[in-house]
Amino acid sequence: MVDRLEATRRLLELAGDAPVLAGIAGPAFDLYRAGDRPENFYTWGAMGVVGGLGLGLALARPDRRVIVLDGDGSLLMNLGTLATIAAEAPPNLVHVVWDNEQYEVTGGQPTHTARGADLAAVARAAGVRRAETVRDLDTFCRTLERSLVEPGPWTIVVKTRPGRSGRAPIDALRFRFLDTEGFRRALGVAPA
Amino acid sequence: MHWQQEVARGMVRAGIGLAAYVPDSGMGPLLSALEACPAIRVLSVTREEEGLGVVSGAYLGGVRGALLTQTSGMGNSLNALASLNLPQRIPCLLLVTQRGELGEFNPAQVPLGRAIRPILDALGVQHYTPHRPQEAGDLVRHAAELAFASLAPVAVLLPRTFAGGNGA
Numbered sequence: 460m461v462d463r464l465e466a467t468r469r470l471l472e473l474a475g476d477a478p479v480l481a482g483i484a485g486p487a488f489d490l491y492r493a494g495d496r497p498e499n500f501y502t503w504g505a506m507g508v509v510g511g512l513g514l515g516l517a518l519a520r521p522d523r524r525v526i527v528l529d530g531d532g533s534l535l536m537n538l539g540t541l542a543t544i545a546a547e548a549p550p551n552l553v554h555v556v557w558d559n560e561q562y563e564v565t566g567g568q569p570t571h572t573a574r575g576a577d578l579a580a581v582a583r584a585a586g587v588r589r590a591e592t593v594r595d596l597d598t599f600c601r602t603l604e605r606s607l608v609e610p611g612p613w614t615i616v617v618k619t620r621p622g623r624s625g626r627a628p629i630d631a632l633r634f635r636f637l638d639t640e641g642f643r644r645a646l647g648v649a650p651a
Numbered sequence: 652m653h654w655q656q657e658v659a660r661g662m663v664r665a666g667i668g669l670a671a672y673v674p675d676s677g678m679g680p681l682l683s684a685l686e687a688c689p690a691i692r693v694l695s696v697t698r699e700e701e702g703l704g705v706v707s708g709a710y711l712g713g714v715r716g717a718l719l720t721q722t723s724g725m726g727n728s729l730n731a732l733a734s735l736n737l738p739q740r741i742p743c744l745l746l747v748t749q750r751g752e753l754g755e756f757n758p759a760q761v762p763l764g765r766a767i768r769p770i771l772d773a774l775g776v777q778h779y780t781p782h783r784p785q786e787a788g789d790l791v792r793h794a795a796e797l798a799f800a801s802l803a804p805v806a807v808l809l810p811r812t813f814a815g816g817n818g819a
Contacts, residue, residue: 468754474695479709480708480711500711502735502739503734503738504730504731504733504734504735504738505700505703505704505730505734505735506730507701507729508700508701508703508704508707508731508735509698509704510701510704511700511702511703511704511707511708512703512704512705512707512708512711512735513708514704514708514709515669515671515703515704515705515706515708515709515710515711515712515714515716516709516711516712516715516734517706517708518669518692518694518708519668519708519709519710519711519712519713519714520712523712523805536695537698537700537701537702539697539698540697540698540701540704542697542702543695543697543705544696547694548692551766555679565670603654615680615694635737636738636739637739637740639739639740639741640740640804642711643711643712643713644709646711646712646713647713648711648712648713649713
């Protein structure tokens with residue numbers, strides 16, 4: 460099993476200047492802890508929507524690798540997104556799903572991945588051809604490196620150790636997550 | 652000019668580059684009109700809040716997006732609208748085909764169709780309704796310009812009478 464915070468740090472080392480979009484709670488908190496940067500976009504609501512957000516950005520910016528950090532609970536809320544990603548098939552989209560088999564931020568209630576649901580298999584069945592499950596950090600890093608150069612879309616399900624990485628950085632995120640224009644600026648987008 | 656051509660022209664003139672939709676029976680002519688617009692990428696999504704994610708992501712990358720949905724789909728989108736677009740100031744055009752008003756045959760469409768304006772008002776989302784097909788194009792263009800100027804979603808509710816026909 461992988462430590463999510465450590466894996467997020469390694470991901471930022473490998474990501475270069477690729478934009479990284481993080482889903483609600485754990486993925487966003489650990490992205491902030493691992494290293495805030497202008498190319499990070501944090502959501503703090505809209506559970507289940509970050510995959511669609513990454514799809515839209517990947518379609519709008521085919522010149523950039525787009526990395527999404529999702530969670531098992533969130534993705535289970537919008538499994539249809541996998542079918543839309545497969546149908547549009549943006550080669551530059553890397554959808555990482557941290558799968559700790561629980562709704563961590565609400566107290567650790569088990570998700571259905573704890574009872575056998577296999578999100579990489581769902582992704583493959585939806586038509587995402589590059590869909591893999593990884594269970595250790597080295598395999599994660601190697602798979603991520605491939606996903607950053609080989610055509611996707613990719614779904615990388617990472618089995619992570621349950622448990623929080625510490626107190627949530629809510630005071631910092633309260634302001635940071637509002638900086639939509641700063642993220643667009645980091646991607647070279649002119650003001651709306 | 653038919654309403655669907657008016658709306659498509661308004662979207663093109665507003666610089667919309669991506670349109671995500673979950674279909675409504677009255678939306679068919681508009682989808683056909685949009686397919687004929689090379690400037691607009693049209694894509695089908697599985698659920699309306701997913702579509703809001705897609706058009707929001709497009710905005711992050713510098714492309715103006717529109718979500719096409721019937722009123723029931725706005726119901727499916729409310730949490731994304733309230734917890735993504737509004738607090739994070741991500742604009743988009745919401746093109747909503749109205750259900751549950753005059754001519755409706757499906758009782759399941761009526762409560763949300765009737766409630767959609769008060770719901771949008773409660774969220775502070777501005778919404779407009781063209782009364783004649785000929786004014787739909789300009790209204791859509793102005794609504795989109797308002798959305799991207801104010802960094803907020805703006806809705807245009809398309810009356811059922813434009814589309815004629817029955818719905819599913």
